[in-house]
Amino acid sequence: MKQFAVGVDLGGTNLRVAAVDETGALLEKISLPTRAQQSRETVIREMCEAIQRLSERLAGAGQLAGIGVGVPGIIYMETGTLRQSPNLPGWENFPVRREIESVLRTRVWLDNDANVAALGEQWLGAGRDVRSLCMLTLGTGVGGGIVLDGKIWRGFLGMAGELGHLVVAENGVRCPCGGQGCLETESSASAIVRKAQEALAAGRSPALGKLVQQGSAITSESVYQAAQAGDAPCREIFASAGRYLGIALASLVNALNLPLYVIGGGAAEAWDLFAPAMLDELRRRSYIFCEGSTRVEKSMLQGDAGLYGAARLVFQGDNR
Numbered sequence: 001m002k003q004f005a006v007g008v009d010l011g012g013t014n015l016r017v018a019a020v021d022e023t024g025a026l027l028e029k030i031s032l033p034t035r036a037q038q039s040r041e042t043v044i045r046e047m048c049e050a051i052q053r054l055s056e057r058l059a060g061a062g063q064l065a066g067i068g069v070g071v072p073g074i075i076y077m078e079t080g081t082l083r084q085s086p087n088l089p090g091w092e093n094f095p096v097r098r099e100i101e102s103v104l105r106t107r108v109w110l111d112n113d114a115n116v117a118a119l120g121e122q123w124l125g126a127g128r129d130v131r132s133l134c135m136l137t138l139g140t141g142v143g144g145g146i147v148l149d150g151k152i153w154r155g156f157l158g159m160a161g162e163l164g165h166l167v168v169a170e171n172g173v174r175c176p177c178g179g180q181g182c183l184e185t186e187s188s189a190s191a192i193v194r195k196a197q198e199a200l201a202a203g204r205s206p207a208l209g210k211l212v213q214q215g216s217a218i219t220s221e222s223v224y225q226a227a228q229a230g231d232a233p234c235r236e237i238f239a240s241a242g243r244y245l246g247i248a249l250a251s252l253v254n255a256l257n258l259p260l261y262v263i264g265g266g267a268a269e270a271w272d273l274f275a276p277a278m279l280d281e282l283r284r285r286s287y288i289f290c291e292g293s294t295r296v297e298k299s300m301l302q303g304d305a306g307l308y309g310a311a312r313l314v315f316q317g318d319n320r
């Protein structure tokens, strides 16, 4: 009988569940809001109900091999417990894997959301022709994942790949991780919004002032629109985010010498505005970056990378 895995992307805003077969074909997908303000037990129950609905619909198509779940945060891999999560407040030390397994009586694989996105991208996306890659996801924070020879590199405690916390600015702003000058404080969507608010407060960006007057909120999307319309301070905000990405990439290229570096997450949509500065900085700072053979590319699967990667964890079956 054919098998399928369920991949779950448990975000702070959206909860998405997909059934994927061993070839990577998407069989079914369900999306619902994550009611993060409800108790964590309620969120888990709604997730399990969605998985059950999906499995019932696919009862004739194959057998459920297991469930892979990508969660934002740091995980104790041995116990499947969430140690810390910026997007799921109150979930600290919650045994997510055990809770899901006790409801669904199916094996569950749990990993960090950026790690599973990197795995998905290697399996079916920009990295499908390479065995190893590194991925940065630009969202509220900056996530990171390293895949070596087709497997997530987790480090000895399971916490490797926190590439958003590579230090790129010696005296930079404080980071939610407790550090200072992390990549996340310069190149995330939140960093773009912070810099836009600074430009607005200093009266440097009339285009943003106009947007706010018209009732628009300052988001990375609205800053992108203003930049696209030619606003110089907004264009500089993206160039700056790109330069810091280039600094981080130069260190990654020098340390890892991987064939591919993938940039994903919502803010990667601004590729045309930040990539030129990113690549200039990378060329300037990494003496082993071989343009033409070392690739730096935008994510191909975008928001679905994590769903595929979570399902892939099940088919790989080890390292739980």
Ligand SMILES: [Zn+2]
Residues within 6 Å of the ligand: 164, 165, 175, 176, 177, 178, 179, 180, 182, 184
């Ligand atoms: Zn940090």
